[in-house]
Amino acid sequence: MNAIKSVPLCKVQSKRAFTLIELLVVIGVVAILAGGLGVALRGFDGRAKVQNAQTTLVGAFNGARAQAAVKQSSVTLLLNADPDDREGYLREIIPVTKDGVNWRIAGESSFLPVGYYIVPPNLGASFPAKYDTPSLASDWAKIKSFASATVPASATIKVADTTSNDNLRTVNDTFELVTFDSLGRFGSSGFPAGLTTTYVVAPGEPTPGQGVTFREHEAVRGIWISRYGVTVNVNEKAGFDYTAADYDKR
Numbered sequence: 001m002n003a004i005k006s007v008p009l010c011k012v013q014s015k016r017a018f019t020l021i022e023l024l025v026v027i028g029v030v031a032i033l034a035g036g037l038g039v040a041l042r043g044f045d046g047r048a049k050v051q052n053a054q055t056t057l058v059g060a061f062n063g064a065r066a067q068a069a070v071k072q073s074s075v076t077l078l079l080n081a082d083p084d085d086r087e088g089y090l091r092e093i094i095p096v097t098k099d100g101v102n103w104r105i106a107g108e109s110s111f112l113p114v115g116y117y118i119v120p121p122n123l124g125a126s127f128p129a130k131y132d133t134p135s136l137a138s139d140w141a142k143i144k145s146f147a148s149a150t151v152p153a154s155a156t157i158k159v160a161d162t163t164s165n166d167n168l169r170t171v172n173d174t175f176e177l178v179t180f181d182s183l184g185r186f187g188s189s190g191f192p193a194g195l196t197t198t199y200v201v202a203p204g205e206p207t208p209g210q211g212v213t214f215r216e217h218e219a220v221r222g223i224w225i226s227r228y229g230v231t232v233n234v235n236e237k238a239g240f241d242y243t244a245a246d247y248d249k250r
Contacts, residue, residue, distance in 0.1 A: 053116040053201040054221040058231055060093040060110040061178065061199075065229050067106055068180040073097060075106050077177040078157065079118055079145075083211050084172070090117035090129070090204075090212055093177065094159065102160045105168065112201060117212050119200040119220070121147040121175070129204070129211040143220050143240045145199045147175040184229045198240050199223050 060077060068075040080092035093110040096103040112118065120129055121144055157171045177199065178186060186197075200222035204212040217237065224232045224239075234240055 049113050049116060050201065050203065050219055050221050053112045054223070054233065054235075056110050056112050057093070057118070057199060057201055058223055058233065060095070061223065061225070061231050063107065063110075064095050064178070065180045065184045067095065068182055069184045071097075071106075072182045074179050074181050076103070076179040078103070078171070078174040079177050080171055081120065081173040081175050082171055086206065087111075088171075090120065093118075094171070094174070096159060099160075102158055104160050115203055115205075116201050117204045117214070118177075119144045119202050119214065121145055130207070130213055140214070140217055143198070143200045143202075143217065143222075143237060145177070145222075146197045147177065178225065180229055186225060186227050186229050197225050198234065199225070200234075200240065 064075045064077050074097065076096050076098065078094045078096055079090065080088035080094065081090065083089050085092075088109075088111070091112045093112075095106040095109070097106045098104075117129075119140070157174050159169050159171060180186065200220055202214055202220045203216050204214045207213045220237055220240075222234050222240070224234055226232070
């Protein structure tokens with residue numbers, strides 16, 4: 001007769017399920033980690049976009065300079081400053097050449113990423129835009145874009161095709177960012193000796209009736225340009241404190 005083998009109680013392993021409290025704790029930890037990751041990703045996305053805006057700006061400048069050298073004629077970059085143009089206002093950079101009284105298209109326009117704008121040389125009736133807080137005006141003072149020639153708000157700039165006199169479009173308000181001469185030099189109406197010649201991009205929000213509201217004076221990037229047409233990337237707010245004399249010493 002076979003003996004029945006008994007199993008010691010100490011070897012019996014019980015399987016215990018998670019309690020409701022333990023599950024809630026785990027879910028809470030996962031939620032916290034996911035939230036932190038989301039914040040980090042949003043910050044990375046913001047940095048990537050402002051870097052992309054800077055890259056677009058640099059590409060527009062370098063492209064115009066190269067065209068001027070190849071065509072052996074001056075090429076000007078105009079910034080769309082027409083507040084009625086919701087898509088292009090302070091975002092569209094238009095390369096043109098001057099032919100008598102008309103501007104002629106010299107290439108494809110460049111657009112900054114949605115939500116990013118070129119900070120105009122001044123705020124007011126000519127450039128409907130504002131800063132989030134008046135107290136930040138001093139912070140923005142050194143990080144605005146230079147305009148070698150401001151086109152009056154009442155002027156109509158007719159951009160024409162390079163091969164005909166037919167107007168392809170009309171931009172009601174613009175200002176001249178920069179003109180490169182046939183040698184690729186800064187050939188505008190006057191280089192501001194001793195002053196910082198900068199072009200700044202920053203995040204902003206379209207505001208009905210007020211153009212663009214700039215809110216983040218720390219989240220800015222742009223370029224500094226020398227009188228010889230050489231661009232230098234500026235990757236943080238402090239970089240806009242350089243002057244032409246400072247650059248010559250580098």
